[in-house]
Amino acid sequence: MRISPDILAAARNDLSALVAIPSVSARDEGMEACADEVERLLAETGFSTGQHKGDVGPFVVGETGDGPFTLVIYNHYDVQPEDPIALWTDPPFVLTERSGRLYGRGSADDKGEFISRIAGWNLFRQAHPGPLPFKLIWIVEGEEEIGSPSLTRFLDSRFPDTKADLCWWEFGEVDKSGRPIILMGFKGILAVELECRTARADLHSSLGAIFDNPLWRLAAAIASLRDASGRILIDGFYDGVVAPDARSRALAATPPFPLESLQAETGGQRLLDGVDAETFYEHLNFEPCLNVNGFHGGYDGEGAKTVLPCTGMAKLDFRLAPGQHPVHIAALLRRHLDAKGFDDVEMKILDAEVLGVRSDPSHPAVDLGAALLEKWFGRPAVIQPSSAASGLAHPFVHKFGATLFGAGLTHHGAMLHSPDENILISHFENMIGFSAEFFAALCESAVTREAAADA
Template sequence: MQIRPEILTAAKKDLTALVAIPSVSARAEGLPACADKVESLLRDAGFLTEQHPGDVGPFVVGETGDGPFTLLIYNHYDVQPEDPVDLWTDPPFALSERDGRLYGRGAADDKGEFVSRLAGWRTFRADRPEALPFKLIWIVEGEEEIGSPSLTRFLESRFSDTKADICWWEYGEVDKSGRPIVLMGFKGILAVELQCRTARADLHSSLGAIFDNPLWRLAASVSSLRDASGRILIDGFYDGIIEPDECSKELAATPPFPLADLQAETGGNRLLGGVGPDNFYAHLNFTPCLNVNGFHGGYGGQGAKTVLPCAGQMKLDFRLAPGQHPLRIAELLRKHLDKHHFEDIELTILDAEVLGVRSDPAHSVVEMGAALLEKWFERPAIIQPSSAASGLAHPFVHKFGATLFGAGLTHHGAMLHSPDENILTAQFEKMIGFAAEFFALLSDVAEDRAPGSLHA
């Protein structure tokens, strides 16, 4: 099953042009130029376009069509920094093709996803040039890689009264066997830093007989936060969690891959207490967790240095379930520290923007889209109730009222955020074909809803 060669050639040309623009939001580099290019591509494809300023990079909006069904597509054009450059086989901002893959910074995350959908749109419109029977809003931002600091504010101001049926999320996954994975939700996130200082400067370690150690206090404080099973011990932490629906529970009860495969791929060899082959997938989908991201202070050089450190820092992140608000969890963490006599430990919030969210996996368009993915990828699609990771999807679900549909071409060897980021050329082509038929499917759905239709 293939698309026309000229469509694939044009898509590669568009991706080459976008990858060539180093739109690194962490450095606020190349963002206006990339926004202009995205806008020109959407305009040339028949969209009415506009740009709006963000805190760091512009938002690009394309709109077309009208009708009883609204599709919202969300992508981003900013990318991660290219460092370390010397580990790239070819220059990071020059699209290269070898061994059946397209390489370049942003080839997967997220310019390749955007281009595959746009190429599918062009294919669809070439076959069906009549008036579009549904409304399509395409939002492409330039701040995703730095946490989308102005996205929620932009959506509230520009789309205050807009409602949508489906939000085609910025990415989806393809597993190592080639099965497409449709993501229906994401966890929220709270990232914090704990700091402790007990002296003006580092002291001789002999003074440890009378003075407390800041690293010891940080270690003691974090050890009070969870048990060996990973259960978080902060009072009120689990209050308000929205339980998954029965369909989501059923999907998570049958893992699409064995735990042993995940362990083999990651090298992870120590499981939390109570986690095993029968429930690990449900934990990934639904269970909040707490991680120590880094622990710093004192002497870490070669050999011994008998020092009593004066200060230390620890970075933590909580992955949160729907119903848990990051700022509320930060308040509960502060109360926990104070209750356990760690009042001297300073708490700084680093990220509290992203709330957890899930959508209904039994939505008819999701089911039809999964069937189309199976047609193009020639393997049954996996409907995953929630990614174990986080994404700022909450406003799209709760403000627009949209059902998430995370379908894309990010394969498990894509090297996201790393040197030699890539997509598989064959999967790029399949996603273009899928996108074209998905737009056609939504046209049929909209026509069935139209007044006077037998199915309206």
């Protein structure tokens, strides 16, 4: 399918208009204006549209088509704050082209993804103007960058009985070699803060001969949580973990890149016990993990200060596998601390909303998408069973029953959430073409299924 110059020009103009709206959900800025623009783009291309109130930004919904197959597309129009502005080469809310890239806040995350798909939809409809033989629901939210606080509630109220076959997630990746990555899942997350206090105020360190130290208490408490292999030592932690299906395990057994390249790219050197070049990718995809994000307390200024701190604090996060509920894991953590004698360590839950999900990569739409991605990007697509990171995909997988499909244009140098956020123009154009042909292929397969059902 050929992408006409008119389609490309319109896509650039639409992306420029969206980037120009500083829809920063953290500041509740530009939400309504950006939602209106998103709704206009959907309505102009034949969708029945509407806006629905969220905690901060409105949800925009577009619906069209009918049939036995239902596709849900999820995007978001809110962006991260632009700070620090001084580090931007050009103004953050002006789409700027330099050296084959388009720069601007939201150019990648997530306005560029949305526009590439809507441009692909326009291209598809030019070639296929008739009735759509499958149901398409497009959901674009304005709160993703602040944790989607009202997404689950919105889906429950707006789509109480909706079932879907496929959820095209808000982003996907293209690796350094140009291979498109299809993400089939995400890990859940639990973030907590631990605090220990042993005195009213800091004491002279000589009193360390009789009084305990809160930093020692926290260090000992945290050390009790996992071993050198990274295995979590909390009783019941692994109960309920959903084992990967056979194809997911086979995909993870053949890493698409060597461990050495990951070490070179990140600078990470010391591996957990039991992790090596043969197993690292399985760990990234399937294994829960515990991280100490920060450890604070006492004196950390220049020179020495002989002080016994009165208080200390640590922040931790757990990346969880499907089947582990963050709230339940938090309760197990509290029980573990109490049982180990750390009942004086206070615990505050910071984030317990995101559950892990992992979809079956054997869904026919996944192989269909992989073949089309290879056509447009010129490299075989990599089907990754699960991202090592987290995303709020569980309402779509658990509530709608949809298979997750994460395919998009984000490249490793996109500078997400940072100054000079950007996309490669070639990736943008490839995703327009892929999107158009993906819609066409789903249309054809939907017609085939309906004909077979009628027979």
